[in-house]
Amino acid sequence: MNAEDPTAAFRVEARELLDQVEQALLDLSYRLDDAALIDSVFRGLHTLKGSGAMFGFDSLAAFTHHIEGAFDRVRKGRARATAELVATVLAARDHMRALVEGDAISADGEAILARLAAAVDAPAVEPAAPVRPVAPDTAATGGWQLSFRLPRQALAHGTNALALLDELRALGDCTLVAHRGAIPPLDQLAERDCHVGWAATLRGDVPRAAIDDVFLFVLDDMELSVTPLPPVGTAAGARGAAAAPDRAAPETRAPRRVARAVQGELVRVPAARLDTLMDRVGELVIAQSRLSQLAGDRHDLVLRSVAEEIERLAAELRDTMMVLRMVPVASLFGRFRRLVHDLARETGKAIALETAGESTEIDKTVSERLFDPLVHILRNACDHGLEEAGERIAVGKPATGIVRLAAYQAGGAAVITVSDDGRGIVRERVRAKAEASGLVAPGQALADAELLALIFHPGFSTAAAVTNLSGRGVGMDVVKREIERLRGTIELVSTEGAGTTITLRIPLTLAIIDGLLVRVGTGRYVIPLAAVEECLELTAEEDRRSLGRSLITLRDRLVPFLRLRELFATAAPPDPHQKIVVVATGRERVGLVVDQIIGSHQTVVKALSPFHQGIGTFSGATILGDGGVALILDVAQLVARGQQAESALGQAA
Amino acid sequence: MSASILTVDDSASLRMAIRIALTGAGYAVTEACDGADGLAKAAAVRFDLIVTDLNMPNMDGLAMIRALREHPAQAGVPIIFLSTESDAEVKAQAKAAGATGWLVKPFQPEQLIRVVQKVLGR
The missing domain is CATH 1.20.120.160 (HPT domain)
Structure with missing residues (x-):
């Protein structure tokens, strides 16, 4: 086909x-x-x-x-x-x-x-498009003296003047002089117009038509005078020696061009083909895990070694595939320069955009889907975060506000931070607004993190006056939801008077993850391995002691934990040796109590059906090697839940 | 980096022929099926070159070239138009609209590549 x-x-x-x-x-x-x-x-x-x-x-x-x-x-x-x-x-x-x-x-x-x-009522055969008579090539032995000026709007209309000059130069031994006399003074200069004229001496056996060919697309609208040069007589010998190095130049250039072509050997592939390939790799990974399971059940060493070989190859293939889909964030960041520039003009503030880590690579789809959330975050930073120049100077800051976009890779995630050195989030205003909109009861005690978390609540906006920029009815809740849809997390740190930093952590790829397969009761679940920090045993005694207070001490830090058995209302009796899997998003961590850790499992993520979109605890599902289905735990949700439980206990205490 | 080229034509076969010729020459090609589509795609990404047909439904080539040139971000992007007419009137209209160069149909793939190379200057 x-x-x-x-x-x-x-x-x-x-x-x-x-x-x-x-x-x-x-x-x-x-x-x-x-x-x-x-x-x-x-x-x-x-x-x-x-x-x-x-x-x-x-x-x-x-x-x-x-x-x-x-x-x-x-x-x-x-x-x-x-x-x-x-x-x-x-x-x-x-x-x-x-x-x-x-x-x-x-x-x-x-x-x-x-x-x-x-x-x-017309002649049946109209003449076809008239064929232009080809002018005979009048070879000039001496060469040509040219004087030309491109149409004024040639550059704006896409003519590459330098390329034309190069073409002209390639015709023969060429000397070019630019005439800059017609360039208007700076205040009258239309920067897209072409004001430069050129004079060229073109020596060699160059047909007149070749010159017209160079200027083919602008010939009708340009000024061009061409006068033949007298044939070079005895002087040619003397010139010849001087011109020799010039003539050699094109020859030395040729191999260099070849070298460059080899160096930059890139293949452009439509993204859809990559997606298809990714699907195939995903299916291969599923088939491979079935094979591994079968091999594991049999005591056939040859089968096992083949299964292991295929497992390794599938993992390598997956990694290669993921790299293929990666693009540097530079292109994403590049799109924000214009945005910040426009925001600065609209708000009348002086804003500088700094970027770092532009070579960090993320999945192409992720990059596209990050655009809108980042636009919103940047809008907030410029519009609400940064102060007017006068206000900044009054508090001893430089007049120009700085918005910083940075990216780096950490573990299996790309981290993107947006920070500004503005006024930070004013807690009183957040509280007032939350109370006004009934999100919290007046006077209710709230930890700082909880107060800031209100910003991500649907319908919340701190701007006293709805401005053109941020007040578009899209709140940070939409941003948060979009980031979570990418299986990422969003974290906000803000110091009043000193600025705000928003940190996005996004998994490097969306389609396949390394997971930790666990069992709770009779159900099997996958925890994204990138979020797993460590696994511990929850001894029966510890379990008894900690009842009611779900906290363990982990290297002198109290970490809350969630009993997944309770969360999932599992009826089967617990295993005698339950395990705690400590997972983290950003700086928050929580322990998940499971019955058994089955092992690591490369997982092809399948989205949940629209019916189940509302279930927060799971981010997707996967097919296991034996054909069974395991749900993938949504770590960000569970961590948030664990933290809530902890602070609820903290308040009760 | 290979140059990126947008080809705008309502004829899928012609787009395909152009794409095959240009990708074969190492360019990255994006396709648009009429002037409005071309305008939308050009607004999303700045291409190194646009090759467009003139006679298209749903915004013809001339209108698209004019709209592109009104956009400051598209200033200086070379636009080559394809036309079956070699008559001066169409050529003058397209040039006035802001086209950079042209190619008369039918053309051989090598002619297209030559014109593209000429306009891109490489």
Whole structure:
């Protein structure tokens, strides 16, 4: 199967075009003055002619040319659309169809053209596009003296003046002098206009037509004077020696160009193909884990070693695949320069955007989906975070506010931070707003982190006045949801008076993760390995002692833990040796109590059905080696839940 | 880095032929199926070069070239138009609209590549 055959594509397209032409003609027969229909027929014929000639359907192109010519006369009002014309062109359409299929009878065509001529009262055979006589190459032995000035708007219209000069130089031994006399003073300078003129001495056996070829696209609109130089006589020998190094230059350039091509050997692939490949790799990973499981059940050492080999290869393939999809964040960050520039103008503040870690690579899809959340965060920073210049100076800060975008990789995640050196989040305003909107009871005791977390609550906005920039009804809750959809986390740190930093942690890829397979009761679950910090045993005694107070001491730090058995209402009795898997997002951590740790498991993430989108505890599902299904735990949600439980206990104590 | 080229044509076969020719020459090609689509794609990413047909439904090539040139971000992006007419009127209209160069259909892939190389200057 070869999908990439333009000729076959043209046949399909030509049939469609002819059908459209037929429909338009049929409509036209009822409304002979309808200009839109006449246009539509003309356009169809025109495309058919152009494309037909491109793909070697010469008789179709030639025949269509006549029909199109007749319709062009109608379009331009030089002939009238009549029922006879429509009928003739309908017949012509059938003939064109036959030409496309390759079973046309040429006598039919001639008869139709004769009918057509009568119908539009015009000569049947109009001359085809006039062929421009090719000017004879007048070789100049001495060369040329040129003086030229490009059209004023040439640069804005995409002409690459430097490329033209290069082309000119490549013709022979060329000396170029720029005339800058016409450049206006700076305050009157239109920066996109071309004000420079050039004089060139072009020596060598250069045909006059070659010079016209260089300026082909601007020739009609430019100033160009060309005068032949007198042939160089005896002086040529003396010049020849001096010119020799110049002549050698193109030869030395050639190998360099080859070297560059090898160095930059890149293949561009449509993203959809990568996605397909990724799907295949995902399926391979599932099949591989089934194989590993089968091999593990048997005491066949040969099978086991093959299974291990395939496991290793699948893991390598997956890693390679992920790298293929990675793009540097530079392109993402680059899009924000303009945004910050515009925000600075709109708000009247002086804002500098600093970026760091632009070479950090993230998954292409992730990069695209981060754009909107980052726009929102940057808007907030510029609009609410940074103060006016006067206010900044009053508190001893430099007048220019700084917004910093940084990226780096940590573990299996890309970390992107947006920080500003503005006023920070004013806690009183957050509280006032939250109380006003009923999110918290007046006077309710809140830890600082809880207070700041309110910002991510749906419908929350701290701006006293809704400004053009941030007050668009999209709150930080939307940002948070989008980041969580990417299986990422968002963290906010803010110091009043000193600024705010928002940290996004995004898994490097979305499609496949390394997971830790655990069992709780009879159900199996996957915990993303990137979030796992360590695994400990929860002894029966510790378990008894900690009842009611779900905290363990981990290297002198109290870490809250969640009993997944309770969370999932598991009926089966607990294992005697329960395990705690400590997971972390950012600086927050929580222990998850499970019955058994089965092992690490490469997991292809399958989204939950829309029915289950609302379930916060799970971020997806995966198919296990034995064909069973395991749910993937949403670590960010569980950590938040654990932290809430801890602070609730803290308040109760 | 290979240059990125947007090809705008309502004919899928022609787009395919252009894409095959240009990707074969090492360019990265994006396709758009009419002027409005071309304008939207050009607004999202700045291409190194745009190759467009003139005669298209849903915003023709001339209107697209004019709209592109009105956009300051698109200043200086070379635009080559394809046309079956070699008549001076269409050429003048397209040039006035801001086109950089042209190619008359039918053309051979090598001719397209030559024009692209000429306009890009490499």
